[in-house]
Amino acid sequence: METSDQTTVEQLDTPSLLLDLDVMEQNLKEIAQFAKQQGIRWRPHIKTHKCVEIARKQLAYGACGITVAKVSEAEVMAKAGIRDILIAYPLSSPLKLQRVAALLPLAKLTLAVDHAKQAELLDQFFAHTSAVVDVWIKVDSGLHRCGVEPGAETVALAKEIAKYPHLRLQGLFTHAGHSYAASSREEIERIGEYEGQAVAESAAWCEQEGIPIPHRSVGSTPTFRISGRQPGITEVRPGNAVFYDAIQVGLGVATYEQCALRVLSSVVSMRPHERLVLDAGSKTLSLDQGAHGNATVKGFGHIVGHPELTIQRLSEEHGVVAIDRATNLALTDRVQIIPNHACTVVNLFDRYVLHRKGVIVGEWRIEARGKVQ
Missing domain, CATH: 3.20.20.10 (Alanine racemase)
Structure with a gap:
């Protein structure tokens, strides 16, 4: 069921899994x-x-x-x-x-x-x-x-x-x-x-x-x-x-605008002009860069609106981002990340946060996550 109290995605804690309905x-x-x-x-x-x-x-x-x-x-x-x-x-x-x-x-x-x-x-x-x-x-x-x-x-x-x-x-x-x-x-x-x-x-x-x-x-x-x-x-x-994802974009099958799934993440540490760190690591974004030999993606997810940034490496709870040129991001700022592979990322979360044009309208459980038998 959809509801709305005009809470926006920017008011969520991070990392969160966003689904644009x-x-x-x-x-x-x-x-x-x-x-x-x-x-x-x-x-x-x-x-x-x-x-x-x-x-x-x-x-x-x-x-x-x-x-x-x-x-x-x-x-x-x-x-x-x-x-x-x-x-x-x-x-x-x-x-x-x-x-x-x-x-x-x-x-x-x-x-x-x-x-x-x-x-x-x-x-x-x-x-x-x-x-x-x-x-x-x-x-x-x-x-x-x-x-x-x-x-x-x-x-x-x-x-x-x-x-x-x-x-x-x-x-x-x-x-x-x-x-x-x-x-x-x-x-x-x-x-x-x-x-x-x-x-x-x-x-x-x-x-x-x-x-x-x-x-x-x-x-x-x-x-x-x-x-x-x-x-x-x-x-x-x-x-x-x-959903589509960054791999599909790399293959020319979809555009970033067609990617319905994003991970909301926060900047938790940074060294200006060198790197910043997000609270989305391998337990959020997965280490997947494409199955069966795919080589169309750069890094570990596409940071929306920030071409100067590349998620260069992941540890379990940290996403280390290289700064290719000047960025306006600062500590505690939020970013949205289009996953390389949506399927593996979904399996890491308990729920989707549903939104329409950035306004939260509900949640859906991911009932079959972890179902691998």
């Missing part, structure tokens, strides 16, 4: 419009925000369901009333499958499969229940993390899954996370095009073998507007696009 809602509107224009579905990954209220916002803007990475995230979201959840992470541990089974009365769950032995273990587990579980095959479109190769290898796994009475193959999906290492817009375009083709063509191969594939899902934040246009794709799953 106007910017976030515009980001959601643009994703929803893209999906509608393409005639496809939108299933955002909540690992970025880990917040029930934001998941509800995404559904209100037209998302068909959500994506999670971990069973513990699914538990939070299902218990909060989210009814359609893809767990986009290979599961075979009986401990985790027991937790999945406990959630089946609450939500429609879809599980990821990328290995024949994993499919066998899933079927063996669910044979002891009355469930028939929906599964999607993870296809490797170039990240070389999880997933089977497109084409023949995907078809072979699909045929294996079709043998099992407690599994129901419903889709293929991929994640082109290697787009974060792209050095140009042209490279992102190539990665996104292949991402969509890898899934759509693999689905066509499966269907030629008599195995229907109703869902064909793609979409890292840098590529979803490219892969989502490929013929045969039915769904996109951007996560970071709810």
Whole structure:
């Protein structure tokens, strides 16, 4: 619920995690419009925000369901009333499958499969229940993390899954996370095009073998507007696009003005013309400078409105900032920092402080922070 007593963000203690609702809602509107224009579905990954209220916002803007990475995230979201959840992470541990089974009365769950032995273990587990579980095959479109190769290898796994009475193959999906290492817009375009083709063509191969594939899902934040246009794709799953961050700006995917998430921090120490120290260290900003080889960011976050400053190094509670030229900042002054990687920063906080044009309008809990099992 939003409220307002005209308190501004500058009156907060620091460090605080600020969420600009106007910017976030515009980001959601643009994703929803893209999906509608393409005639496809939108299933955002909540690992970025880990917040029930934001998941509800995404559904209100037209998302068909959500994506999670971990069973513990699914538990939070299902218990909060989210009814359609893809767990986009290979599961075979009986401990985790027991937790999945406990959630089946609450939500429609879809599980990821990328290995024949994993499919066998899933079927063996669910044979002891009355469930028939929906599964999607993870296809490797170039990240070389999880997933089977497109084409023949995907078809072979699909045929294996079709043998099992407690599994129901419903889709293929991929994640082109290697787009974060792209050095140009042209490279992102190539990665996104292949991402969509890898899934759509693999689905066509499966269907030629008599195995229907109703869902064909793609979409890292840098590529979803490219892969989502490929013929045969039915769904996109951007996560970071709810907020964007300095990495996305560096990739040319977003502007700083589209970054909805910022860390409010204070100057706690300084040596004029040399350095200053902020109360935002690695336990606030994280040490993340980009996954999969990304090299588009400078320092450990972008200090808004201060091009003369670079967050040069972090210790746990200190952000040491190099002063490249004269700055007007003084002791106790506040700055806002756009994180390099929003997802890792969110996982360090308990709550968002919500604002519209700098006026605080409420708070939202980050219920799934720390949920890594």
